Amino acid sequence: MTEAPRAQEPVDTDRLMERLSMSWGVYLGDFTLAAASEHLTASQAKALTALRRGPAAMRALADTMTCDASNITGIIDRLEKRGLVRREADPSDRRVKNVTLTPEGERVTDAIRTKMHTTQAGLSTLTTEERATLDALLERVFTCHPTT
């Protein structure tokens, strides 16, 4: 065990950015391995995870994933070919195609989350109160801060 600081000593922004960088590295590695165990790439799994929150149009999905709209076509093509998602025409705007998870897609998405053992093990070391604190801090840092 390292001597975990008790939230008293000052932490400058550079150190915290470095902490985020290392933490996301571990998280992404865990996510990538879990996705690979279901024979999915990280991008495919990322799309499934986004869709787990509800159906989305291709354009909205591209925005969520911070990539060009043209990329999404191929990713959804491959997921659809495997029966994990469905394209459905939007009744109110015939240009739009809404993408929805199939039941199998939901199963696979949940399985990936369950297989993120490193992250799950890390979280299990936190008390109930600490989990609530982490959730609240991440919400404040990463929710609704449009800069561009």
Place this chain on the structure above:
Amino acid sequence: MTEAPRAQEPVDTDRLMERLSMSWGVYLGDFTLAAASEHLTASQAKALTALRRGPAAMRALADTMTCDASNITGIIDRLEKRGLVRREADPSDRRVKNVTLTPEGERVTDAIRTKMHTTQAGLSTLTTEERATLDALLERVFTCHPTT
């Protein structure tokens, strides 16, 4: 402003995993845009960020990035061609090539961190104590939890 919970109400693991997923999405999007502003891909920027902590052998870099060793060759090739990194023979083991950031590479890496405006803005909303708390919690969750 949302009514930030004060670390009192219980947060189950699924909710926290969902929070990490969303937070990671925002962070990665911010990182990708910042890297693009320096004409780098996310993978190239990720390699530079890893090297900012110090020189590393190709194999160690592959492990850090959770990808196959063969991928690193191309990534380092492109970074070296642009003068951002250098390959140096290891004196103690002539099979090993240590990769080091050039001064220009250090400059670009720091510039990317600075250009992560969404993340920086989010962090700026935290108090000194809250930054220390977040740093400590992330350290506990994501440091040294080998499962495989």
Place this chain on the structure above:
DNA sequence: TATTGTTATACTCTATAACTATA
């Protein structure tokens, strides 16, 4: 005219396998 989604192109990333050089 603007927007949604697709296609074409070119470059990059990724994993697998085979190879060279070194240990």
Place this chain on the structure above:
DNA sequence: TATAGTTATAGAGTATAACAATA
């Protein structure tokens, strides 16, 4: 033989540009 790094190959991700259908 085992390991570090490279190369070749094929499939997947990515951005740009051009396009058809719809608004």
